Structures are given as C-alpha cells and as structure tokens.
Amino acid sequence: MQNGTCPKCQATTVFMRNNGIDIGEPNGVWVVSTKQRRMSSVNSYVCTTCGYTEFYLTDPQVLAEISQFGRWTRVNPSA
Template sequence: MKQGKCPKCGSTNVYVAADLPLKSGPFGSNSIPVSLTAMAALDNYVCADCGLVESYIADEYMLKKIAGKWKPVNTAADDD
C-alpha cells in the first residue's frame, strides 16, 4: 500500500496524509497505545476505490520502543 497499490482490489488510487496536522486525531483516536505512557500516531493509507485503510507508525523511536516492550509474534520455537 505504501507503494501506491491497493492489496485488496489492485487499484492505484491510493492516498496518504502523513503530514496532516494533528494526525493523532481527537483524544488520540488515530494512534495506538505503546506503553502506559506512550502513544504512537498512525499514518493512514486509503484506497479511494474500495475504501481499504492501512495504518503505519512512522515514528522510529516508537517502533524501537514497541520492539523493546511488546511480545514478538515470531519466536524461534514456534513453527507457524
């Protein structure tokens, strides 16, 4: 989706507002909790044909924080 193609319908009619002021939304609604005290704002990619929304965290500091605090989905012992 970041490359401008919708993974759902194949459209290239994809839009992003990464530099939107106040992009974290009213009361942080367009953000996710990272820890007790930290929220990460989301960049949303929207397909104007089918309406699919994909969200990304752009803040590298928050990505590092998540990698340090959250549980990894893939662990060495798991096979799926």
C-alpha cells in the same frame, strides 16, 4: 500500499495523509510501548476504491520501545 497500489483490490487509487484519520487526538495515537503510553504520529493510507486502510506509526522511538520493552508479543512468521 505505500507503493500506490491497493493490496486488496489492486486499484491505484491510494491516498496518504499524516494523521489523516483522527481517533481523538489530532497529533497521532497513544501507544502502550513502555510503562507509560507514548504519542506517535501515524501515516494513513486509504484506497478510495474499496476503503482498505493501513496505518504506519512514524515515531522511531515508539517502534524501538515496542520491540524492546516486552509489552507486545512478537508474532512468529508462519512456516
């Protein structure tokens, strides 16, 4: 998706915007990463052919907390 091609329909009509999808907070989303929630901005990628959308948290501290604080379940890769 970030390379400009939609992984669902293979169109090259992908657009990106930081915090482009507002779900109540203009500066990003609240993430339950530690005991407290933290705000992270989000890069949104949207395919304007099929509507498929991906979100990427941009705050490295929030990403580190998700992997280290045990509040998220790590998904094991399928065999």
